[in-house]
Amino acid sequence: MENLNNKRHEQPTNSVRRSLKRKLEDEFIADRNLIASSDDAAQQDLASHVRAQVQILDSTFSSLESDRALVKRSIHILSELAKNEDIVNLIVESGAVPALVRHLEAPDWKEVAEPRPYEHEVEKGSAFTLGLLAIKPEHQQLIVDAGALPRLVALLKRHRDGENSRAVNGVIRRAADAITNLAHENSSIKTRVRVEGGIPPLVELLEFIDAKVQRAAAGALRTLAFKNDENKTQIVDYNALPTLILMLRSEDAAIHYEAVGVIGNLVHSSPNIKKEVLLAGALQPVIELLSSSCSESQREAALLLGQFAAADTDCKVHIVQRGAVGPLVEMLQSPDAQLREMSAFALGRLAQDTHNQAGIAHGGGIPPLLKLLDSRNGSLQHNAAFALYGLADNEDNVADLIRVGGVQKLQDGEFIVQPTRDCVAKTLKRLEEKIHGRVLSHLLYLMRIAERSVQRRIALALSHLCAPDDQKTIFVDANGLSILLELLESSSLKHQRDSCAALCKLAEKASSLSPVDAGPPSPISQVYLGEQYVNNPTLSDVTFLIEGKRFYAHRICLLASSDAFRAMFDGGYKEKDAKDIEIPNIRWDVFELMMRYIYTGSVDVNLEIAQDLLRAADQYLLEGLKRLCEYTIAQDIRIDNVSVMYDLSEAFNAVSLRNACILFVLENFDKLNAKSWYGELIKRILPEMRDYFVRTLGRAVEADMRQ
Numbered sequence: 001m002e003n004l005n006n007k008r009h010e011q012p013t014n015s016v017r018r019s020l021k022r023k024l025e026d027e028f029i030a031d032r033n034l035i036a037s038s039d040d041a042a043q044q045d046l047a048s049h050v051r052a053q054v055q056i057l058d059s060t061f062s063s064l065e066s067d068r069a070l071v072k073r074s075i076h077i078l079s080e081l082a083k084n085e086d087i088v089n090l091i092v093e094s095g096a097v098p099a100l101v102r103h104l105e106a107p108d109w110k111e112v113a114e115p116r117p118y119e120h121e122v123e124k125g126s127a128f129t130l131g132l133l134a135i136k137p138e139h140q141q142l143i144v145d146a147g148a149l150p151r152l153v154a155l156l157k158r159h160r161d162g163e164n165s166r167a168v169n170g171v172i173r174r175a176a177d178a179i180t181n182l183a184h185e186n187s188s189i190k191t192r193v194r195v196e197g198g199i200p201p202l203v204e205l206l207e208f209i210d211a212k213v214q215r216a217a218a219g220a221l222r223t224l225a226f227k228n229d230e231n232k233t234q235i236v237d238y239n240a241l242p243t244l245i246l247m248l249r250s251e252d253a254a255i256h257y258e259a260v261g262v263i264g265n266l267v268h269s270s271p272n273i274k275k276e277v278l279l280a281g282a283l284q285p286v287i288e289l290l291s292s293s294c295s296e297s298q299r300e301a302a303l304l305l306g307q308f309a310a311a312d313t314d315c316k317v318h319i320v321q322r323g324a325v326g327p328l329v330e331m332l333q334s335p336d337a338q339l340r341e342m343s344a345f346a347l348g349r350l351a352q353d354t355h356n357q358a359g360i361a362h363g364g365g366i367p368p369l370l371k372l373l374d375s376r377n378g379s380l381q382h383n384a385a386f387a388l389y390g391l392a393d394n395e396d397n398v399a400d401l402i403r404v405g406g407v408q409k410l411q412d413g414e415f416i417v418q419p420t421r422d423c424v425a426k427t428l429k430r431l432e433e434k435i436h437g438r439v440l441s442h443l444l445y446l447m448r449i450a451e452r453s454v455q456r457r458i459a460l461a462l463s464h465l466c467a468p469d470d471q472k473t474i475f476v477d478a479n480g481l482s483i484l485l486e487l488l489e490s491s492s493l494k495h496q497r498d499s500c501a502a503l504c505k506l507a508e509k510a511s512s513l514s515p516v517d518a519g520p521p522s523p524i525s526q527v528y529l530g531e532q533y534v535n536n537p538t539l540s541d542v543t544f545l546i547e548g549k550r551f552y553a554h555r556i557c558l559l560a561s562s563d564a565f566r567a568m569f570d571g572g573y574k575e576k577d578a579k580d581i582e583i584p585n586i587r588w589d590v591f592e593l594m595m596r597y598i599y600t601g602s603v604d605v606n607l608e609i610a611q612d613l614l615r616a617a618d619q620y621l622l623e624g625l626k627r628l629c630e631y632t633i634a635q636d637i638r639i640d641n642v643s644v645m646y647d648l649s650e651a652f653n654a655v656s657l658r659n660a661c662i663l664f665v666l667e668n669f670d671k672l673n674a675k676s677w678y679g680e681l682i683k684r685i686l687p688e689m690r691d692y693f694v695r696t697l698g699r700a701v702e703a704d705m706r707q
Helices: 002-007 014-021 029-035 040-059 065-082 085-093 096-102 121-133 137-145 148-155 166-183 187-195 199-205 211-225 229-237 240-248 253-267 271-279 283-289 295-308 313-321 325-331 337-350 354-362 366-372 378-391 395-403 406-412 418-432 437-449 452-465 468-477 480-488 493-510 555-561 563-570 588-600 607-619 623-634 642-651 655-667 678-706
Strands: 542-546 549-553 580-582
Touching: 040 065, 040 085, 040 096, 065 085, 065 096, 065 121, 085 096, 085 121, 085 137, 096 121, 096 137, 121 137, 121 148, 121 166, 137 148, 137 166, 137 187, 148 166, 148 187, 166 187, 166 199, 166 211, 187 211, 187 229, 199 211, 199 229, 211 229, 211 240, 211 253, 229 240, 229 253, 229 271, 240 253, 240 283, 253 271, 253 283, 253 295, 271 295, 283 295, 283 313, 295 313, 295 325, 295 337, 313 337, 313 354, 325 337, 325 354, 337 354, 337 366, 337 378, 354 378, 354 395, 366 378, 366 395, 366 406, 378 395, 378 418, 395 406, 395 418, 395 437, 395 452, 406 418, 406 452, 418 452, 437 452, 437 468, 452 468, 452 480, 452 493, 468 480, 468 493, 468 678, 480 493, 480 678, 493 655, 493 678, 542 588, 549 555, 549 588, 555 563, 555 588, 588 607, 588 623, 607 623, 623 642, 623 655, 642 655, 642 678, 655 678
Parallel strands: 542 580
Antiparallel strands: 542 549
8 A cells, every 4th residue: 555655756846737727828927918819929929029138247246226126037938938838948048047146145345335226136136036947857967067056045144133024034935935836846956955054944944934934944854855764854854844744733724734735745754754743742732733624634644544544553552542434434435535545545454453344344344435436536545454454343334335336336336447346355355254143143133123224234245255064154154145135136136146156156155066067966866777788688678669669778777767767667557567668659769769768877968868868767767867958958057948847847847957947047137037938938947946945045054064
């Protein structure tokens, strides 16, 4: 589940994000006509206009009020143009970067009386514009190489002169924002900021009186801390944690969002810092942020709690004890997909503790986590599946998972990535291992007293999860079979499909070999004269007439083969003493195969003759031959003939064939249910289906007891 840690991120400043969304014509009316047209003339005019501003910056650097005003205006024009990302390259190519970097420093004020003209305003504008240009990665290094960083770091310290004004606050904030954008996803520049001494003043600014400055400083530290261990260490060493934790409790959502972001990036992949953060008292304010009105703070807090819980068992427990479960469960139902994902991530980590597992389930966590399995967001789906895997480890949760349809959800889900499919399979296996003892007793109790929908879910789940030696108890003694068969007659297609799958699973568990999986055993009779005596007049004492031809036989062999022949020769029938016995209703080839079976105990039955041979075997009560015929016929059961095959099994009391038809119907629900005759077929076979399962499940228990 480490992939969620990669959700930690750094962001460009809010002002830049907003700026990228704004069109220039909405912000800078004076220059709108310059960029309204895309023809070459307009582009040339725009390029000339940009170069003119850059030339002013290059040629004007003094403390004169007129020069300061001119420079401020040119920087303002460039900043407004830079808000349009399509124009940023043009501004950079026109040489604006070194000119703007130069104006990060103030001119010599020695002979200028107070108030100084546009003090801090020009530097603020330069920092802001450079921040806008740095939104493109290819410009970041160019700005740094021009010498921006030491000047920006110097701007962070302007308040130290004892001056506290709106202008000072503004220049500090813009300098921090520019550092944020320069270092965004640029590891070498993050390191350069530290080398240039940027981290200590940023930490100091966390306590600045102006909230916007606090926020900007935190945003810069957040970016600098991301995946840079040396920066993390320095931020902590300069005692940022106490102030950051105080900021977590701020009523200003923008401040606590940045603060929790800094802490999250400090903690990420840094176990030692994680310990320091917890010792500094971060846990409770982070938990409280789960209930913030700011969804971004909620998201960051949930992610941070998941990181806190990753390896520390005690911390897992403390997070739950301090009230995190309720807000996290509520977040699972948020319309914001990222909130749902982060809360599922946190709950998955917390669910690695036994008592937490029960607490999360009791807090209502199971239904929304199951619902998230329907998400088409692979990461969200996986985190929900992992959390459910944790919850399934606790026996107290098994009945809750099953009663709300959790097993069906896990079985039916369409899971996007293979790790999720593996996780779901392990969850089902974990549940299966717990279906015994008090868990099974609880489920049987619910199957007896709960509302019908719950009884159905339990019966369906147990068909897949219970041990074979518990099947009779659950499905015969506790009436689970009736619930499954009732579903088979439901008007709901899903109920019918689920019932068929459940019954198939029962049959599969009940016996290692289904009726059609192998041929039947040899007949019980041990008196075989052998192949050479088939239709051999030698020692023959009875002759059958079939289709006008004689078939020589031996009474001793026939008497031992079946009750039908014993009745024929020992009873009061006319055939008792007859030398020639006419057989009017069986073809010669069928009769010959039947006799070959009687004489040898085996015979190859092909599909062409199997049904006629079955009729003969039934007539002469040759059970072994019947089973051979049934096995052969069962291989030919198809969608278009299963109804006829079932009729055949009924006509000749062919139990194995009937059972094979029943299993075929269950296994091929999706192909059969569209047939117009399917409903009638189900009604016809339902009584026999019930008998089949009662017998089969009973035999399975008897076999288990014998073992």
